[in-house]
Amino acid sequence: MLRLTTLTDSTDCVKSPLEYWSNQQKDRCLPKNIEFPSFQEFLGYVFVALAVVGICLSQVTAAAFFRYREIPILLVVAPMRESYGVVCKPRAKNDLPNLTEDGDIILGGIFSLNFDVIHDVSSFVVRPSDMYCERFDIATFRLIQTMIFAIEEINRSKTLLPSITLGYEIYDDCSVTAIASKAALALVNGEQELIEYPECKGSSNVAAIIGCDISTSSMAAARTVGTFGIPMVSHFSTCPCLSDKQEYPTFFRTIPSDKDQSKLLAELVKTFDWNWIGTIRSNTDYGNFAMRTFIEEAQKVGVCIAYSESFYRTDPAEKISKVVQVMREATTKVVIGFVHSGDMRVLIREIVRQNVTGIQWIGSEGWLTEDILPPEDRARFLIGAIGLTTPWTEIAGLRDNLLKIHPSKFPDSTFVKIFWETLFSCSLTTDTTKTRKSAFQVQPCTGNEHLDGLENGYLPAMMDGSSYRVYKAVYAVAHALDDMLSCEEGNGPFMNNTCAHISSFEPWQVGKYFILFQLECIDTIRF
DSSP: OOEEOSSTTOOOOEEOOTTEEEOTTSSSEEEOOOOOOOTTSHHHHHHHHHHHHHHHHHHHHHHHHHHTTTSOOOOOOOOOOOSTTOEEOOSSOOOOOEEEEOOSEEEEEEEOOEEEEEOOOOOSSSOOOOOEEEEEOHHHHHHHHHHHHHHHHHHHOSSSSTTOOEEEEEEEOTTOHHHHHHHHHHHHHOSOSOEETTGGGSOOSOSEEEOOSSHHHHHHHHHHHHTTTOOEEESSOOOGGGGOTTTOTTEEESSOOHHHHHHHHHHHHHHTTOOEEEEEEESSHHHHHHHHHHHHHHHHTTOEEEEEEEEOTTSOHHHHHHHHHHHHHSSOOEEEEEOOHHHHHHHHHHHHHHTOOOOEEEEOHHHHTSOOSOHHHHHHHSTTOEEOOOOOOOOTTHHHHHTTOOTTTOTTOHHHHHHHHHHHTEESOOOTTTSOOOTTOOEEOOSOOOOTTOOSSSSOSSOOHHHHHHHHHHHHHHHHHHHHHTOOTTSOSSGGGOOOOTTSOOHHHHGGGOSEEEOTTSOEEEO
């Protein structure tokens, strides 16, 4: 507030009216000059334009909110953090048993070493309890040992990856899709509990993954690792759906697709003039896709389908019993089965219980080569079973390597311990609180048990094609890595003809070399 006076040296002041202010000498009131922006001036144009734009944006926003009023709004808040002191921590504990060996480059492995998983149903009140798997498969343990054998053979080679040591990290997915995904994430992330920034933004823990056994598990795992461009080479997943490179861009396999197997089985059925047949399939992607292709091909050659039944090993006993009852009452005794070995074990137990004999089985490789019955029962219920399989091939040195497995050489290996207990129906521990539930753990193992002279799924009289396919899968990765190592700068396959360096490559770069390679003295593999 300003005051003024006309009296010299006076201390009294007079208040100026609101529409006036004082001059510099503070002895006179001057009227205030008030100016308003004009529409004819530049600033006026700017203000009008801003006002119009604001009104339009408000209307568009209001219309958008009204149009999508049923859709919930998700707000994502990303806190700002300093680079120092920041760590990456896994969201869940990796409680899956595994086999590991360090190396310059790590190959992952996912195998169905067990058929079932035991775990409590989550209450969502406390952390779920640890799960454990049961019904150990000694044939799959042979496949794991084949992968290790191939890696050790490559490490001894003077010509293939001569300056690189391969390691491995192998998991059991328990024949469960969810566990296969968990194993795949474990292979991508590694086992470190805390990783400091920015290392947690680095490359994958593994260069490639061997597995899975089951097509459904391969689909889940391939979707997981495909996001990171990690190659995955399966030795047993045959579902035609996995050939879709849009869906599974980094998936490869060393076994033919069921699309080819289905066509050949249809021709086999027609060759024997079996024009009236029944079909049984696993209610999985593997069984459903394969059977659909088979039925299409069979109908083209005049084969009629009497019935088509599907099941899964976790189905109620009544469902399994009904499937067998349909087989028993059908007018045809020729049955083709696209069934996973774990499912076939459940089905064949019910067949034995109902004493259904005289079936002419035509099997897929998923179960035909498996020891799913004792020899005496196999002669009664599976006599004359025929089907297709990949060539049986002996791998030089593999059988001798399998005979070297002994718990004393691998005292910390859970897999070796369970294998020994399952194979010899004994227990390696007397502590029942730590003993895995098994019908075979009756007496303590003496340590004098020997693998020599045995003939079973681990040591068959003649090696089936599954071991050879695992062997080829490992060598496929090794040759891709070797080609990467041999790349000449300026002639590389990547942008600007650059090469990927073996010490700092990304897994997706390995897949570039999965086009064609030649195994010395063996055969050619095409992906």
